[in-house]
Every structure is written in structure tokens, then in C-alpha cells.
Amino acid sequence: MIDPVANRKRLIENILSLGAVQLASYVLPFLSLPYLALTLGVDALGRIAFALSVAQIFVVLTDYGFNLSAPKDISVARDDPQRVSEIYCAVTLLRAGLALAGGLLLLVLTRTVPRFQEDASLLLVTYTMVLGNILFPQWLFQGLEQLKLASVFQVIARLLVFAGTFTLVHGPEDVLWAAWLQAGGTVLGGLMAVPFTLRALRGAGLRWPSKAQFHHQLQEGWHVFLSTAAINVYTSSNAFFLGLFAAPAMVGHYHVAEKLIRAVQMVFGPISNAVYPHVARLAATDEQAALRFNRRLLLRLGAAATVVTAMVWLLAPQVVARLFGPAYEPAVGVLRIFALLPLLIVASNILGIQTMLTLGMKVAFSRILLGAALVDFAVFIPAAYWFGAEGAAWANVLVELYVTVTMAVVLHGAGRSPLSSRLAVPAP
Template sequence: MNRVIEGLAGKFQVFRLNLRRILSGAVARNALSLYSIRFANYILPLITVPYLVRVLGAEEYGLLGFAQGLVAYFSVFVDYGFDWSATRMISVGRDDPESVSRTAMAVWGAKFILLSVSIILLFPVTVLVTKVRTAAALVWIVFASLAGKVLFPTWLYQGLERMTGIAIINISVRSAGLIALILFVKQPKDLLLCAWILTIQSFLAGIFGVGWATFRLKIRWSMPSVSDIWGSLKNGLALFLSASATTLYTSGNAFLLGMLVGDFSTVGYYVAAERLVRAAIDALGPISQAFFPKVANLAHASKDLALREGRRILRVLAPLGAGIFVFTFALAPEIVRIVFGTKFMPSVNVVRILSLCIPNVALATIWSTLMMLSFKRDYAVLIILFLAGILNIALALLLAPIWGANGMATGVVMAETFVNAASFIYTLKHGLNPARFRPAYVRNS
């Protein structure tokens, strides 16, 4: 028994020391800033959920989730993987202000072109698809929020490791949006007003984000060349395709479920559960996002140093992911009752099923995002995510018509498990797995 206690104490000491290393220096400040952005993007909206599900009801809330799920596909198209590819480009050239400004102009130019194409693509969807046509006004209002996403330069601040400014912007704008929702959205017929408030806050965040970049980061505005825009698109192609594949088993599930089941109440139960679990998963995200520029630079200089850093992060993310999973699974009934109310108790099983994604995402983030992308194995990530997306759609078509929201959730978990397993095997096979990394002094002893 004493040996067990000593062993657990030793593991906790390792976890504490690695956490202390992670929570030091500029990377820690960026991680905290990213947490505040995630707080603004996910936790603040989650605070409004108990209110919105009560005033809108399951059906209207499901309809909102359905529209947001459709727009999520266009959001991925507009983002084009720039949150990772542009971050990597800016991180490498951040000591050259001219290079940073040139990259920023190219990325913004590419995003505006992609937004224009998205408008053209959405129009026939809202006319020809019956379920979408009945909610066309709502879909277009939600779609308008993409203008804010085009403007908001998370990739720029992340690459420069200057996240504090946009953290302040995000929290301020989204807090104001939260207050507006509570003040003006009072009943189910206020659904369109609710969507407008969410869209306006996204646009304001984008405007302030651009302003901060211009006046505080001294970004020089100029007309990007066609070759620069094309270069940014080419550089981000693999990551865009990866993000598109990811959407097949993450953001677009509410839309897919809405197309497969007969009522939007089922979609509402699923969306509520998904957002709750995604908020838990996003508690892990800022660590990987904050460390990505550092690990990418280390990978460029030394494979051993990058793997050493990955091992430290793994020793923090793995136990955190396991702990959040146990907490979410065990307390799902109480969490749903408090957050959504008794009318949303059908979401409990969905929460428990989706909570299995938490440890899978925690580990897959290390294998795929930090290691494979840092070592520029973009197309390997693409293949894994594309296969996971196809698996998710196939399982949704099979399970959702039978088990509804529970079937959709089961397909998502199996897709996330596939990503985790495939990424682990790839990094293991190619010597990029930090779990198997042995420092040089150990290998040579």
C-alpha cells in the first residue's frame, strides 16, 4: 500500500513540475490569453444557454443549432486552416515586420475571396434544400457572422505570441453580447433577434481586432499581390482540407442530425449536450495553441528538443483530459439539470456519450496538432481526419435515424477514437511520438 501511495505521489510530483514549466514565461501568458478567448467564445455563450433554452425552447434552440451547423461548413472554408498555417508562417518570420505585414495582407485578402465564394455557394442551398429554405432568413443572419471571423486575426496575434489584446477585445464584446441577449431575447419568436445579436458581436470583435493589429502591432496596410494570396492559399491547403474533414465529425453534426431526424427538438437536445462537452474539451485547447509556435520552431531546429517539449505537455494534458472526462461523465445529470433545466434531461445520455471524446481529443492534440503539424506532416493529418469524417457520416446515416441524438453522439466518439489511434500509430512509426521519446543522455548511457 505504501508503495502505491509513494508511486502516486511521485506521479503527482512529475505532473506538478511539468505544469510549473508550462506555466512560465511568454508561453504561459499566451496560454492564459487564449483561455480568456476560449472563455469569451465558449464559456460566456454557455452562460447564456440556461436562459436561451428556457425562452426559446428545445425546438427553436435546435433550429438555431441547425443553422449554425450549416454555416460551420462555410466557416471552415473561410478560415481555410489559417489559424495554424498563417500562425506558422508569422511565427517563423516574426522578427521581420515587413514579412509579417505582407503575410497578414495576403491572408486577409484570401479570406475575403473565400467569403465571396461562400455567398455564391450558400444561395442555391437556401433555395433548393427544403429544410434549409424554411429557415433561410435565420441561416443568412447566422452566415453574416462570418464577416467578423474574416476580420478577426487570431492567427496574427498567435504567431507573434501577443494574445493579451485580443483577449480583452473578445471578453469585452462577447460580454456585451451576453447582456444584450438577456435584455432583448424573451420568447421563442425572438429567435431572429438572438441570431442578429450573435452576428453583431462577431462583427464588432473583428473590427476591434483589426484596429488593435493596425495601431498596436504596427501592421502596414497594402494591396496584397495575387502571388501572395495564392501562396497563402497553397500553404494552408492541407490544413484547410484537414479542418474540413474535422468539421464532418464536429461542428457540422447539428446540421447533419437535423437533416436525418424528423424534429428540431432532438437537434436541440444534441446541440445543448455538444456545446457542454465542447466547452470541457476547449479547456484543453489553449495549451496546445499556445505551445504550437514554440514546438514548431523547436521542430525546425532540433527534433529532440521538440519531442522533449511534447513529452512535458503530454504529462499535463493526459491527466487533465482524464480528470475532466470523469467529472463530466459522473456529474452529467446534475450538470444538465442545473445548466439546461429539467426539460433537457434527454441530453444527459448524449453528454455522457460525448464525454468520451475528451480524453481522445487531449491525446490526439499531442500526436496530430503539436507533433505532426510541427514536423509538417500536414497531408498525413489530412488523410486521418478525412477518414474520420467519412466514418462519422457513415455512422450517422446508420445510427441517427434509429437512436437519434444518442446515435449521432456515438458516431462522433468513434470518429474521435479513430483520430487518436491513427495519429498515435503514425507518430510512433515515424519517431515523432513524445510518449516514447528518450532524452539523448539516456539513449547514450
């Protein structure tokens, strides 16, 4: 029997812990962004944005889907240390192999493709994001619901990076330092967390996984990988596509607006990540209870996101002017378009990750996001080519709208929608 009071306390602790990590990962870099924008200039900032977007593609490659599939396995097996160790080792070894393949591919690109040759040093420096992402297994701590102490290391690392930005970056000639500090904080946090990672295995040590475990993790993560790769195409990768044919200054304007809206969206991220294991366990035993939980979550977070959307639209001119100065005025229009994203992403996260994935609708989930990636390819390049950074932003919003509406339609058709009027929702 699960103690509801203890379970609620653990859930709140995990939300707060993930909130601390999100604050360290997004808010601190965001706070240093105005300094970097003014110190480096629009062109150098655009070059860093391009390099970081390339690194993010490789982060998605090495995540593969384990960041969502593995916490579910860990959550189910957390009372069996031997099983937890085998899952951890299988996932980590697979991610390391993917990181090695990605590193070799990046080396080839920096030697053969002109656009990559121009910023080869920046691209190699920002690849440290991939290594840091492997070293810090947030998915393990998330599945064990032991995020409280683990989050401390990420916060300390990000604080050191934050201080280093103002100490080491003084002009455009320090662009490599700026890139390393933007990307390398994850490595520092991961190294600091290694002892705690081993302790989380509770004496089971490191075990060479069976072939069946490797196969299981690859199979479980595959549909999530397709989904996250598709998501990356129309979110983080858009700065990459824009950077292939647009001037660095345009990428800089897009990057500033995107960072502002991502900093706003991170308010909702910790809640989503922390409730996922809870919803997964609930769905395994009582599907209707999981749907009722998600309905309450959607109504409450949706209302909050609507308020956030209105505030961002109204305050965009003042925020950009005060933080970045007149050189970044074109970012105002981009930010106002991006203001629609928090509401759409909250809705699609609850309908997709919290509902479709926990109810085993992985294939439908993947197909929707693959379709979204195709839509993005169809609209992004012409929109960005003809309308610049604002066109790129509109393409992003239209794809998010497609994802949200399609998920709602599929869930309604399957009779598993949290929005169904037939779903009896008791008072919280």
C-alpha cells in the same frame, strides 16, 4: 539566443490571453444557454443549432487552413514588418474571397433547398460569424505572440452580447435576435480590434501581395484545410446532418449536450493554441526537444482530461436537470457519451497538430482526418437514424478514437512518437 525566462513569460501570457478569449467565446454563450433553452423552447433552440452548424461550415471554408499555417509564417517573419504585412494581406484577401463565394452559395441554397428555405432568415443572420471571423485575425496575433491586448476586444464584445441576450430575448418570437447574438459577437469584436490589427503591422501598412505569396499561402493551407474540413465533418457539422432528417427537438437535445462538453474542452484549448508557435520553432531547430516537450504536455494534459471525463460522466444528470429542466432530460445520455471526448481530443491534438504538423507531416495528417470524415459518413447517419441523438454522439466518439489511434500508429511507425520509450525525457 532566446531568453528562456522571457520566452516562458510570453508563453504564459499568451495562454492566459487565449484563455480569456476562450472564456468569452464559449463560457459566456454557455452561461446564457440555459436561459435561451428555457425561453425559446427545445424546437427553436434546435433551429438555431442547425443554423449555427451551417455557419460553422462556412467558417471552416474561409479559414481554409490559414488559422494554423499562417501563424507559423508570421512567427518566422515577425522581425520583418514588410513581410508580416504581405502575409496578413494575402491571407485576409483570400479569406474575403472565400467568404463572398460562401455567401453566394448560401443565398442559392436558401432559395432552392426546402430545408434551407424553412430557416432562411436564421441562416443569413448566423452567416455574420464568417464576417467576424475574418475581421478578427487571431492567427496574426498568435504568430506575433501579441495576444494580450487583442484578447480584450473579444472579451468586451462577448460581454455585451451576453448582456444583450437577457435584454432582447424574451420568448420564441425573438429567435432571430437570439441567433444574431449567438453569431454576431465576433463581428463586434473584430471591428473593435481593427486599429490594433493595423498597429500590429508596425508601420508597414497594407501591401498588395505578390502572386507568389498568394500561391504560397494557398499551398501551405491546403493540407490543413483538408484536415480542418474533415474535422468539421465529424464535429460541428454533425448537428447539421442531424438537422437534415431529425426533428428540431432532437437537435436541441444534441446541441445542449454538445455545448456542455465544448465548454469543458475549452479548458485545454488555450494551452494548445498558445504552445503551437513555440513547438513550431522548437521543431525547426531540435526535433527531439520538440518531442520531449510534447511528451510532457501529453502526460500532464492527459491526466487532467481523464479527471474531467470522470466528473462529466458522474455529474451529467444533475447538471442537465438544474440548468435546463425536465424537457432536456434526453440530453443526459448524450452528455455521458460525450464525456469521453476531452481525453481523446487532448491526445489527438498533441499527436496531430503539435507533433505531426510541426514536424512537416502535413500529408499524413490530412489523410488521417480525411479518413475520419469518411468513417463519419459511414457511421453517423445510420447511428443517428436508428438511435437518435445518442447514436450521433457515439458516432462522434468512435471517429475521435479512430483519429487518435491512427495518429499514434503513424507516428510510431515513423519513429517520431512523443510516446516512444526510446525518447529520453529530462526532468522539467
